[in-house]
Amino acid sequence: MGKADIYEVARAAGVSISTVSRAFTRPELVSAKTRRKVLDIADKLDFNISRSATTLKSGRTNRVAMLMNEEITSWFNTQTFAGIESVMHPAGYDISLFQHIDTERNRDEFFTDLPIQRNVDAVFVASFAIDPHEVEQLRRIHVPIIGINTPSVDGFDASISIDDEKGMYTATQHLINLGHRHIVYPCSEASLLNSSIDARTRGFIRACEDAQGKHDLNWQVLSVPRGPAFADSALSALLALDEFPDSICCQMDMMAIPLVIKLGRYGHLTPRDYSIVGFDDSPNADTINLTTMRQDPYAMGRTAATKALKLIEGEPLTNAHEVVEAQFVPRGTDMPFGGAQ
C-alpha cells in the first residue's frame, strides 16, 4: 500500500478517481497523455492500487488453497507447489498453503474451519486420501477442487494423477524379467493418508502374483515404521534376512538411495550383488546411478493449475481427469541375474 490514496492522486493530476483507476487497470481507455501524467504523479506519491479493494469489487479473491500431507519441504510437495506457483503467480494468484492435513486432529480442524477461515478461488488437494465426506465439506465453499494424485476423483472438478500402481508394476516386472527371483519390497508403513504409497505397494504385489505362476518367486513386502529413520530400519531388516535378496524394489528413491549407499558398507554392492530400482527420480538418484521410475510432480502441478485457471474462468475442460504414466529410467543399478561377467 502506498502512502497516498486515489483521491489525492486524482486531485494532484486534475482528474477524477475513475481516470486514475483506469490509468492503472484499463490503460487503453485513457489518453496517453493523461495516463502518463497520472502514473507519474502516482509514482511520486507512492500510490498504488489496493488489491483488497479490487478483489472485493471483483468478487475474486486471487488466492487459491493447496492442501498437502506432511511438509512442503518434501520433494514431491515442493515440486508440485512450484509447478502450481509457476502458473498461478503470473496469473495473479497467491497460494495459501495448508500443510500436515494428515493427522486426525489437523484434518478435523481443517475441514471444519476452512470455509470460514479463508476465501479462495480454487482448492488443490495433493496426494492424500481425502475421504468422500471431506470432499463434500470442501465442495461447500463452491469453488473448483483439483486433485493431484488423489485416490479417487469423485467430487473433484479436475485432477491429474500418476499411475503409481502401473509404474510399480512395471518396475517389478523389469526385475523379474531380468531373472531375479528373490525380490524384497522395503516400504514405510502405509499412512492411510498417502494414496501413492498404497498404490505402489499394490503394483508390486500384483506384479509378483502375476508372475508367480510362471516362476518360482520368493517375494516379500518388508514394512518398516514411518519416521525419519525409515531407511535405516529397512537397512536393518534387510540385513537381518536369512538370505540376502537378489533384488530390491523400492517404494521411492528416498528409500533406495540410502540403501544403495549403506548396503555398500556391508559389502552388498549393486549391481554386482543385487539389482535395485527406485521410484520418483528424485535428487541424487542420478548421482548414485539409480535405475528408477520417473515422475514429474512439477509438470503435474502445472497441469493442475492450468485446469484450475480454466475452471475459475468458467471455461469447459476437454479432459478434466488425466492420468500420466511413470517413465522407466534405466541406469546402472540393475543387471540380469547372475549376469556379471
Add this chain to the structure above:
Amino acid sequence: MGKADIYEVARAAGVSISTVSRAFTRPELVSAKTRRKVLDIADKLDFNISRSATTLKSGRTNRVAMLMNEEITSWFNTQTFAGIESVMHPAGYDISLFQHIDTERNRDEFFTDLPIQRNVDAVFVASFAIDPHEVEQLRRIHVPIIGINTPSVDGFDASISIDDEKGMYTATQHLINLGHRHIVYPCSEASLLNSSIDARTRGFIRACEDAQGKHDLNWQVLSVPRGPAFADSALSALLALDEFPDSICCQMDMMAIPLVIKLGRYGHLTPRDYSIVGFDDSPNADTINLTTMRQDPYAMGRTAATKALKLIEGEPLTNAHEVVEAQFVPRGTDMPFGGAQ
C-alpha cells in the same frame, strides 16, 4: 466465498448484519444464544466472512512477499519458505512468492512493478545481493523489509543472517589443523547474486592466507561454471589436477555429496585418501556420513517471520539484526593427514 451473503444470513436469523459480523469476529460481544443461531444458519447457508472485505476495511492485506534467487525448489529456499510459512500462516498471512529475482531482466521488472502489482504487509528478501537502489525502491511500499542472508543490512528493518564467512573459515581451519596441506575449494562461479556463496569463498581464502605463514600450504579455488552440471565439472577439474589434493573444502553439500560418491568410482576414497567437508548439512549429508557445517534455514525463516509480525504490529524489536553461526558437524569424511592406520 459461500453462496449466501451477510444479508441473507441476517434475515434468516432475524438479526442485523452487524450481529452476524460480530458472531464471527467478535463472538464475545454477542449473546451465546444469538451467536449459535447465527452460526448455525450461516453454516446451513454456506456463508462465511469475506476476507477481501475484511482486509479492505482493516487496511491490512494479510499477505507478505518473499523474494528469492532461483527456484523455491532449492534446499535453502524451501527450508526458509517453510520456516516463514510456519509462523505466518497461523497468524493469518499468505505468502506471495517472487522467484528468480536474479536475472537482470527479472530484477528490473520486479523492482519496477512490485509496488503497483501486489500489496503486502511485509517483504522478505532471501539470500541475494540486492543493491542499495533496489532497497530504496522496496522501501517505497512503506512496509517492513526483512532480510535473510543479505550482504548488507542497510535499509532493512530487520534481518537474520548466517555468518557464512566465519563458518567456512572454521571448516577450512579444521582441515588445516588435521594436517592437510593441499586443499582445493571447488565452487561454482559466483553469481554476484548469492551473497552466501561469495562470503564462503572469502572465508576459505582468509583461512588459507592466515595459515600460510605457519605452514607451507598449497591451496586453490577451483571455479567451475554454474548450472546443473556444476558437480560433474568440479569432478573433472579435480581429476585433471597434476596431484590429487589431500583435502577438499566444499562450498556446499550439494557439491560435496556427488563428489564423495563419484570420486569413489575413480578410486579416491574418503577418509582413506582425502578429507572432505561440506557446508549446509542438507539432505543425504548424513547418509554419506559427510562432515559438514550445519545451518538451519528453517529456523532462520521462523526468526525472520517472528520479527516481521512484530514490525507489522508496530512493536519495537530488541535486536533487529541477528547473526547466527554455522555449527560444525563432525562425521566420517575427515581424518588427520596420513592418519589412517
Add this chain to the structure above:
DNA sequence: TTGAAAGCGTTACCAG
C-alpha cells in the same frame, strides 16, 4: 446486547 449507518478503495455503468 443489538441495530443503523458511515466508510474502507476500488470498479463499472451511465452520461456527457
Add this chain to the structure above:
DNA sequence: CTGGTAACGCTTTCAA
C-alpha cells in the same frame, strides 16, 4: 476520453 456515482461485503462507532 472523462467524470459522477452506486455498489462490492464487511467492521465499527454511536445510539438505543
